[in-house]
Amino acid sequence: MRTLKVALLGCGVVGTEVARHLALHQDDLTARIGAPVELVGIAVRRADRLRPGVPEELVGTDAAALVARGDIDVVVEAIGGIEPAGELIRSAIARGASVVSANKALIAAQGGELHRAAREAGTDLFYEAAVGGAIPLLRPLRESLAGDRVTRVLGIVNGTTNFILDKMDSTGEEYEVALKEATALGYAEADPTADVEGHDAAAKAAILAGLAFNTRVTADQVFVQGITGVTAADMASARAMGSVVKLLAICERGADGESVTVRVHPAMIPLDHPLASVRGAYNAVFVEADAAGRLMFYGPGAGGAPTASSVLGDLVTACRNRLAGTTGPGETVYRQLDVRPMSEVVTSCHLDLDVEDEPGVLAAVATVFAEHGVSVDTLRQHHGPAGTSLVVVTHRATDAALAATVEAVAGLSRVRAVNSMMRVESR
Numbered sequence: 001m002r003t004l005k006v007a008l009l010g011c012g013v014v015g016t017e018v019a020r021h022l023a024l025h026q027d028d029l030t031a032r033i034g035a036p037v038e039l040v041g042i043a044v045r046r047a048d049r050l051r052p053g054v055p056e057e058l059v060g061t062d063a064a065a066l067v068a069r070g071d072i073d074v075v076v077e078a079i080g081g082i083e084p085a086g087e088l089i090r091s092a093i094a095r096g097a098s099v100v101s102a103n104k105a106l107i108a109a110q111g112g113e114l115h116r117a118a119r120e121a122g123t124d125l126f127y128e129a130a131v132g133g134a135i136p137l138l139r140p141l142r143e144s145l146a147g148d149r150v151t152r153v154l155g156i157v158n159g160t161t162n163f164i165l166d167k168m169d170s171t172g173e174e175y176e177v178a179l180k181e182a183t184a185l186g187y188a189e190a191d192p193t194a195d196v197e198g199h200d201a202a203a204k205a206a207i208l209a210g211l212a213f214n215t216r217v218t219a220d221q222v223f224v225q226g227i228t229g230v231t232a233a234d235m236a237s238a239r240a241m242g243s244v245v246k247l248l249a250i251c252e253r254g255a256d257g258e259s260v261t262v263r264v265h266p267a268m269i270p271l272d273h274p275l276a277s278v279r280g281a282y283n284a285v286f287v288e289a290d291a292a293g294r295l296m297f298y299g300p301g302a303g304g305a306p307t308a309s310s311v312l313g314d315l316v317t318a319c320r321n322r323l324a325g326t327t328g329p330g331e332t333v334y335r336q337l338d339v340r341p342m343s344e345v346v347t348s349c350h351l352d353l354d355v356e357d358e359p360g361v362l363a364a365v366a367t368v369f370a371e372h373g374v375s376v377d378t379l380r381q382h383h384g385p386a387g388t389s390l391v392v393v394t395h396r397a398t399d400a401a402l403a404a405t406v407e408a409v410a411g412l413s414r415v416r417a418v419n420s421m422m423r424v425e426s427r
């Protein structure tokens with residue numbers, strides 16, 4: 001019986017768990033695949049680091065030489081980042097190896113090109129681990145829902161920011177304080193930029209949108225706003241109206257059927273929305289489809305072992321395909337839908353204003369909304385020690401109209417301050 005040879009690129013948090021679980025479940029994996037699977041080499045940047053459970057004799061620093069061997073069946077890429085990961089994957093594919101990757105940034109930027117290379121070489125390219133850690137999400141979109149028509153994908157796809165927002169919500173702390181706690185506990189990296197500025201979630205949103213709508217979306221087409229501007233006042237304002245703030249990735253098919261919008265930004269959602277109860281570093285994604293209705297996928301979205309679970313699932317499939325002399329479904333893009341800008345997205349907005357408490361203020365604020373064609377859904381006024389505040393939640397309008405309304409309201413002489421302004425997603 002032939003043995004399937006696997007090379008592992010990168011042996012950090014995820015790579016270590018992949019190697020460990022491969023060894024741990026060797027017999028089961030062999031039975032499931034129908035042939036033994038052998039890890040034949042591990043390429044790392046620094047060979048002198050201790051990696052418990054990883055066979056030391058397999059570790060080396062020459063990744064290019066490892067993928068160039070020519071006898072590798074599957075290359076598992078767990079390095080991350082665009083380069084050298086991209087070059088190594090291209091080289092592996094060119095030599096006829098299938099590739100399993102956890103690299104959302106690379107797939108979101110170059111997925112089309114890499115899929116084309118894999119198709120031409122007759123190999124598999126799988127990346128379930130790139131979105132949502134352990135949560136089976138890409139395979140359901142690509143395969144289980146292939147007979148349906150997905151209309152919307154809405155979710156929490158970044159655990160670091162969900163942890164920080166959750167902390168801010170439960171403690172009333174400001175962003176900087178919650179970020180420090182997240183860093184101390186290992187939830188945020190030393191440089192948290194990719195997570196807190198929303199770029200990690202944007203790459204995942206691009207991948208989800210591409211699979212959901214069978215079109216190509218790259219990360220640079222995703223509107224992105226991170227959580228660094230979210231304040232304790234925003235959280236308090238959300239609480240006061242029975243909501244919570246979450247960083248959402250939202251991919252929607254346009255009503256015309258010819259366009260999509262893809263965005264990542266903080267939003268208030270009602271406490272009874274199922275995403276409101278997603279706590280800590282967990283991820284959850286809703287998929288809405290014509291026939292299926294509303295599906296929810298939930299689980300650990302990061303971490304070594306959960307991410308390794310998805311990598312190993314892909315590895316088993318890639319190995320089975322090698323044995324059968326076939327490949328699984330490749331990129332499912334068959335048309336190019338127009339990716340529309342944020343200004344055209346239809347959403348609602350919550351506005352918490354500090355106002356003078358005198359005749360005509362309400363009328364002045366209401367006039368601005370009317371002038372911009374934005375309808376008010378609810379309006380609440382309350383008096384506190386700091387003065388009078390007006391809380392307005394709008395009906396749905398284009399993001400451009402909402403932004404212009406907020407700017408005009410903020411410019412009114414009797415509006416002293418905008419305490420909080422945030423988009424609202426109620427469905």
Ligand code: HSE
Pocket residue numbers: 130132133157158159160161195200301302303
């Ligand atoms: N940094 C990501 C997160 C995990 O915080 O969710 C890897 O995708």
